[in-house]
Amino acid sequence: MLQFLLPSQCALCHAWPAQRLCAACLARFMRQQPRCARCACLLPAGLDHCADCMRQPPPLQACHAVLDYAYPWADVISAFKFRADPGWAIPLAGLLRASPGTQPALQAAQLVLPIPLSRQRLRQRGYNQALLLARRLGAGRKLQPGLLLRLQDSAAQSSLPRAARLQNLRAAFAIDPLAANQVAGQRVLLVDDVMTTGATLHAAALALLAAGAASVAALVLARTPANSIGSQTT
DSSP states (O other): OGGGTSOBOOTTTOOSSBOSSOHHHHHHHOOOOOBOTTTOOBOOTTOSSOHHHHHSOOSOSEEEEEEESSTTHHHHHHHHHHSSOGGGHHHHHHHHHHSTTHHHHHHHOSEEEEOOOOHHHHHHHSSOHHHHHHHTTTOGGGBOTTSEEEOSOOOOSTTSOHHHHHHHTTTOEEEOTTSGGGTTTOEEEEEEEEESSSHHHHHHHHHHHHTTOSEEEEEEEEEOOGGGTTTOOO
16 A cells, blocks of 8 residues: 555556556547447447447346456556566555446445465465456455355466367356355346456356356456457456
8 A cells, every 4th residue: 555655657658746547648548439338349429339249149138348458457457466566456446336327236246256376376366366466456244255156276367269269168166055045036246357259258147147146247447459369368
């Protein structure tokens, strides 16, 4: 917390003194854009759903993303996840909270569940970035981080196409059997840092729906642009 109270440089433009993300960079790089209500991909103004979601609706009832996984946010999120810098949870969760779609999503949800990491990935990283973000959203007792379980250490998703990602995550998630009754009939909100193809969120949603959840929505910090999927390293 101390680093956010003392003067520092903006991580994007290196202005001094500034917060970790200065107001000028936020104004430049945080422009709200129309997105599909089901998968959060960018859309032309005036449309609510993309053609893919209209043709084959995903298991997510809704998905809200704050920004694109692109410059400069790809580097920021990589630092958060891969460079042992959990302090990024504070300003990034602030971006989530400030986004217009976040509070309605939190209010509609009865359970808020961060996407869990595998045990191996958690040991390597030392923290679950999705859980750090979720804890700072103000969900209160709705936040139940132990309810959704990751059963296996699946191969890294970053180099796989969408079909392989889905196969890779088949049966990757389950509900804690001692608390499965907490899911039945509930509106669930999943929280994650990045949505690329949606394979991870969809696999988690299917596990929750199979356990009796009434609906599953998602809140993510960043969405990979459709024309960039397959070239990203997250």
